[in-house]
Amino acid sequence: MKKKKDYIWILSILSIVIFAGIWWFCCDVLKLTNSSTLPGPATVVNTFIKKLSSSAPDGATLPAHIFSSLKISLGGWALGVIIGTPLGIFMAWYKKVDLFVRPIFDLLRPIPGLAWIPLMIILFGIGITPKIATVFLSAFVPCVLNSYTGIRQTKDVHLWVGQTFGADDTQMLVHIAIPTALPMIMTGVRVALGAAWTCIVAAEMLASTKGLGYMIQQARGIYRPDIIICGMIAIGAIGAVFSGILSLIENAIVKGVRRDG
Amino acid sequence: MSKEIIICENLNKTFETSRGSVPVIDNVSLTVLKNELLVLFGPGQCGKSTMINCMAGLEPATGGSVLVGGQKVVKPGPDRGVVYQRMALFPWLTVMGNVEYGPKVRGVPKKERRERAQHYIELVGLKGFENSYPNQLSGGMQQRVGIARAYCNEPDVLFMDEPFGHLDAQTRYLMQEDLMKIWEKEKRTIVFVTNNIEEAIYLADRIVVMTNCPTTIKKEYEIRLPRPRNYVDTEFLKLREEISAVVDKAL
Incomplete structure (x- = not known):
């Protein structure tokens, strides 16, 4: 049983190796594209290593860009989670909060995070504030929606149990509704992080002086597809790591719920 | 009587x-x-x-x-305690957590409510399953937990x-x-x-x-x-x- 599992794990590595192999074969062996249009994997890896310490041609090293992007996206995401999740919970639990907040929330919800950027730039300039605000808005919406839906899934029979044991309204919220909603809340937190990360890169492409999005945009201007691809790989890898870490946290705190799939 | x-x-x-x-x-x-x-x-x-x-x-x-x-x-x-038809256990709590929930809400100190819950868990024949989650138990065992939980609140x-x-x-x-x-x-x-x-x-x-x-x-x-x-x-x-x-x- 153990052996078989180990073996299956190799499949996932294999997919990456095969992908890189095909890329290499098309670019470096068949030379289907001009190397200045789409460089092969060797060139990209080379650039990647160089970019780790070199700040040419865009004014900062890759780690500096990554750090700048992370700071903004994690900051905006954390704000979105801290404000959005409780808001969703209160909206679902307290009818009056729902009635009060819902009209505004329904108006704001369909506006994509990126559509806020022009207004944010006018309001806050091109510093860190407009970007954090934009990321916050993108992360906030899934947090509210998921915690709201999660609390609404609370089973009547569980609430009856609470009532027959004499639990008051707050105890029922804390002991019963929030544990019920926890898997949904965690999904919301994860979706929000994805949204935050996507949003920051796009925001940096529009107005910025640093960050992965900025690096990619600059590389496009000076025709350096290898740097563009480096940036894309960094974005993808960091997003995947985020998602993995949150899955671990989720598994640690969500107990006794059978998840399908 | x-x-x-x-x-x-x-x-x-x-x-x-x-x-x-x-x-x-x-x-x-x-x-x-x-x-x-x-x-x-x-x-x-x-x-x-x-x-x-x-x-x-x-x-x-x-x-x-x-x-x-x-x-x-x-x-x-x-x-007044109630034992329901099904699916009434809290899936996020262990057997112990479910059974001690009633006394917990009423503010019975931890040591005392643990002892009481243990007593009822043993009464319904689930000794050894205190730390299992409901989804790890069979339907019959889940109903035993339901009975223990209702009993434990001493209604x-x-x-x-x-x-x-x-x-x-x-x-x-x-x-x-x-x-x-x-x-x-x-x-x-x-x-x-x-x-x-x-x-x-x-x-x-x-x-x-x-x-x-x-x-x-x-x-x-x-x-x-x-x-x-x-x-x-x-x-x-x-x-x-x-x-x-x-x-x-x-x-």
């Missing part, structure tokens, strides 16, 4: 739906004695569960009154709403037998709802046969057979035949 603990007087319940009012309970008067095991027996969907919900305070009665221990029932309370009255309804036949017999043992060890007033005639006769001190919806009391039987009862005993079978003839057929 034979003190009245539950008194329902002219209990009425009507549900208001979009298609008009649906009367479910029609003028039921019923008394339950202390430490009695009363079975409400009737066809499916006849309003037995609604009876329990009214007595537990989960549904307000639309007419008449329910007194439990001399107090008028207006809302649910810790003096005056226990309502059981078809607790074995979704179990397979073998497990059901076993659970009936074990419920008897538990009840003999720790006497409580139990109001047990079922639509299974065997289960009713096996468990009951007294069977109240309910009619179809809107439900009312059709007939009452005192069951004086000695315990543990035998499902194929002549007396048992005679009673079974007699009560079966009286009960309405469910649609």
Whole structure:
């Protein structure tokens, strides 16, 4: 049983190796594209290593860009989670909060995070504030929606149990509704992080002086597809790591719920 | 001993739906004695569960009154425990967490409530499963946890709403037998709802046969057979035949 599992794990590595192999074969062996249009994997890896310490041609090293992007996206995401999740919970639990907040929330919800950027730039300039605000808005919406839906899934029979044991309204919220909603809340937190990360890169492409999005945009201007691809790989890898870490946290705190799939 | 603990007087319940009012309970008067095991027996969907919900305070009665221990029932309370049909355990808590939940809400100190919960977990035969989550247990074991949880809050009255309804036949017999043992060890007033005639006769001190919806009391039987009862005993079978003839057929 153990052996078989180990073996299956190799499949996932294999997919990456095969992908890189095909890329290499098309670019470096068949030379289907001009190397200045789409460089092969060797060139990209080379650039990647160089970019780790070199700040040419865009004014900062890759780690500096990554750090700048992370700071903004994690900051905006954390704000979105801290404000959005409780808001969703209160909206679902307290009818009056729902009635009060819902009209505004329904108006704001369909506006994509990126559509806020022009207004944010006018309001806050091109510093860190407009970007954090934009990321916050993108992360906030899934947090509210998921915690709201999660609390609404609370089973009547569980609430009856609470009532027959004499639990008051707050105890029922804390002991019963929030544990019920926890898997949904965690999904919301994860979706929000994805949204935050996507949003920051796009925001940096529009107005910025640093960050992965900025690096990619600059590389496009000076025709350096290898740097563009480096940036894309960094974005993808960091997003995947985020998602993995949150899955671990989720598994640690969500107990006794059978998840399908 | 034979003190009245539950008194329902002219209990009425009507549900208001979009298609008009649906009367479910029609003028039921019923008394339950202390430490009695009363079975409400009737066809499916006849309003037995609604009876329990009214007595537990989960549904307000639309007419008449329910007194439990001399107090008028207006809302649910810790003096009345309920064991539900299924899926009523908290899936995010362990067996221990579920069983100690009642005392925890009432602020019983941790050490004391743990000891009490342990006692009831052992009483229902789940020693060794304290740290399991409900989804790791079989249906029968889950219902045992439900019974332990209701017992652990030490209510005056226990309502059981078809607790074995979704179990397979073998497990059901076993659970009936074990419920008897538990009840003999720790006497409580139990109001047990079922639509299974065997289960009713096996468990009951007294069977109240309910009619179809809107439900009312059709007939009452005192069951004086000695315990543990035998499902194929002549007396048992005679009673079974007699009560079966009286009960309405469910649609």
